[in-house]
Amino acid sequence: MELRRLETLLAVAEEGHFGRAAERLFLAKATVTEHVKQLEQDFGVPLLDRSPVRLTAAGHRLARHARTLLTAAEVARADVAETASAQQPGTLRVGVMGHGSAELTPATVQAFRTAHPEVDLRLVPMDFTEHVSALLEHRVDVAFVRPAPEDERVEIDVLTTERRIVVVPARWELADAPEVHLIDVLDLPFVRLPERTPRPFTDYLYFTAARGGEAPRRGDDAVTPHEVLAAAAAGRGAGSALESFQRFYPWPGTRCVPVVDAPWEHSVLVSRAGDASPEVRAFRTLAAGLARELGPGLRLTPA
Incomplete structure (x- = not known):
């Protein structure tokens, strides 16, 4: 029948x-x-x-x-x-805020693709407002961000520890200095972030701890590194970043100046707490291993 x-x-x-x-x-x-x-x-x-x-x-x-x-x-x-x-190959969506964790970002992506060619790895650009939201809303599975989020819903792998810089218009007097101190930058007009930007990122960008919690003078709006650089090139605001930023974003009309007494800051790989996905675990393992291997060679950690 x-x-x-x-x-x-x-x-x-x-x-x-x-x-x-x-x-x-x-x-x-x-x-x-x-x-x-x-x-x-x-x-x-x-x-x-x-x-x-x-x-x-x-x-x-x-x-x-x-x-x-x-x-x-x-x-x-x-x-x-x-x-x-x-049983089919999985998909791994990797969020990247700006340049992520410097050279470790492309190195980890390349190593993962070589080790796991069966997995469909997709890169997802993230702006400053998506510090953790893209991950928690399941738009990405792991993400390279800075600074480390303060959120129990995510797990953190510290990848780099770098000194801080300010990004300023080349025409400003400050741009000619070989280095500056926090007192020199706190009164600068910083680019303005949207209200929905997570507090850890705004505190990071504005050196909030050094200014006693007060808001900075505000320049043009920005939610991506390119917008920060465009504002700086136009003389419309300053930004701040990790030192590796200047290797990835040379931009006419701007200068990156080290802030010698600012606390060093981390870039991290974040994933959802308790995520048992084999793709996520493998990516985290590779990123942490490469951070140990390449970090000293890239001089991303304090001596």
């Missing part, structure tokens, strides 16, 4: 017509007729009255069993398909 023949019987019964059943099943009318005849031969009883077309008593009993069998077959197909899908 073939399931296809049972499906045909049900279609004829529901349509009350062999021709309409054939159209519904995309079969020839002769094939539909043959399916019903074969079922009647298998069971040894008439299953359909022909005029009008309707189920016999035996046909009604078989139809109940047919619906159960067809439903079970569909459940089995879905279950097997789900298992097969679970």
